[in-house]
Amino acid sequence: YGLNTAAKAAHKLYFGTATDNPELNDTAYVSILKQYKEFGQLTPANSMKWYATEPEPGVFTFEQGDQIADLAKDTGKLLRGHNCVWYSQLPDWINNGTFTAPELKFIVERHCYTLVNHYKSQVNCPISDSWDVINEPFNDNGTFRTDLWYDVLGTSYIPIALRAARAADPHAKLYINDYNIEGAGAKASALKDLVKSLKDQGVPIDGVGVESHLIVGEVPADMQQNLAEFTALGIEVAITELDIRFEALPPSVAGLEQQRSDYETVVAACNAVERCVGVTIWDFTDKYSWIPSAFPGEGDACPWDANLLKKPAYYGIISGF
Numbered sequence: 001y002g003l004n005t006a007a008k009a010a011h012k013l014y015f016g017t018a019t020d021n022p023e024l025n026d027t028a029y030v031s032i033l034k035q036y037k038e039f040g041q042l043t044p045a046n047s048m049k050w051y052a053t054e055p056e057p058g059v060f061t062f063e064q065g066d067q068i069a070d071l072a073k074d075t076g077k078l079l080r081g082h083n084c085v086w087y088s089q090l091p092d093w094i095n096n097g098t099f100t101a102p103e104l105k106f107i108v109e110r111h112c113y114t115l116v117n118h119y120k121s122q123v124n125c126p127i128s129d130s131w132d133v134i135n136e137p138f139n140d141n142g143t144f145r146t147d148l149w150y151d152v153l154g155t156s157y158i159p160i161a162l163r164a165a166r167a168a169d170p171h172a173k174l175y176i177n178d179y180n181i182e183g184a185g186a187k188a189s190a191l192k193d194l195v196k197s198l199k200d201q202g203v204p205i206d207g208v209g210v211e212s213h214l215i216v217g218e219v220p221a222d223m224q225q226n227l228a229e230f231t232a233l234g235i236e237v238a239i240t241e242l243d244i245r246f247e248a249l250p251p252s253v254a255g256l257e258q259q260r261s262d263y264e265t266v267v268a269a270c271n272a273v274e275r276c277v278g279v280t281i282w283d284f285t286d287k288y289s290w291i292p293s294a295f296p297g298e299g300d301a302c303p304w305d306a307n308l309l310k311k312p313a314y315y316g317i318i319s320g321f
C-alpha cells in the first residue's frame, strides 16, 4: 500500500511526483521513485522546458526528457508534459531576440507542435497523458503577466499554443497551470474568466493545473470549493506541484504535525471534487526539493525527509484519500 494505491482506491487517476535528471543517479532515490504503489505518474521538473528542448531555433533535443518519459513508460506510470509556453527558463535565442508577431506565432506553433508530437500518446499506451501547455500566465492581481509572449502577441499566444498542442496530440489533456490559485481571489477569478472565454471561442482547453506550492498552516480554507468552481466550467483540475514548506527551519514536532494535517487537507480537497483527477508533488524528498534554492532559508516541504525517510506528511496524504 502506498500513495498511488490510496489515490486509486479513491477513484483518482494517480498520485505522482516531479523528478529531475540529475537525481536519477541516486539509486536509493530511484528505488522509491520507481515504486508504482507510491507513484503512478511523473512530471519532469526541468527537462521538457524550452531551454532544454529547443536550445537553438528549430533544433530540438529530447534526450533528457526522453530519459524521464522512458522511466515512466518502463514503470507503467503516466507522464505529465511540462511545459510548452512559459516566461521562464527560455533559451538565449528567445530571451535575446526581437520578433514580429507573425514570427513569434510561428515560433510558438513550431515549439508546441514539435514537443507535444514527440511525446504523443499512443492508443492503449498513454505516454504523455496531459500537458501544461500554458504555464503561469497571470500576475497575482489577476492581470496578464507582461512577458515576451504577451508583449508581442497579446493574449493570442494562448489559443495559438493550445491549438498547436491539440493538432499534435488530439488525445492529450491540455492544461493551463498556475500558482496562487488554490483559493478564490483575483488570480483564480482571472483564470476562470480565461477558461470561459477560451471555451466560448472553441479553443481546446481540458484542465487547470493548480500548482499548490503552499506554506505550512496556510492552506486556503476554500480550496475544495475553488477546485469545484473550476470543474463547474466543464474542465478537469489536477494538483500539479504540491509542496508545503516551512518558512523557518528546523520545524518543531508540532510543525511536522501541522504539515501532516495540511497535506491531508489538500488531498482531501481534491478527493472530494469529482473532476480533480490526481495529485502530483514537486518531488518527494527534501533532498531534492526546489524550495531552498527558490526561497532561501525555507524548506522541508516534502513528505520524505532528506534521508529518504517518511515524515508525518506522508501519512497525511494517505488519510486525505
Ligand code: XIL
Binding pocket: 045, 046, 135, 211, 241, 290
Ligand atoms: C522549478 C524547478 O523545480 C527548479 O529545478 C528550477 O530551477 C526552476 O523551476 N512552477 C513551475 C515549475 O511550473 O516549472 C518550477 O520548477 C516551480 C514553480
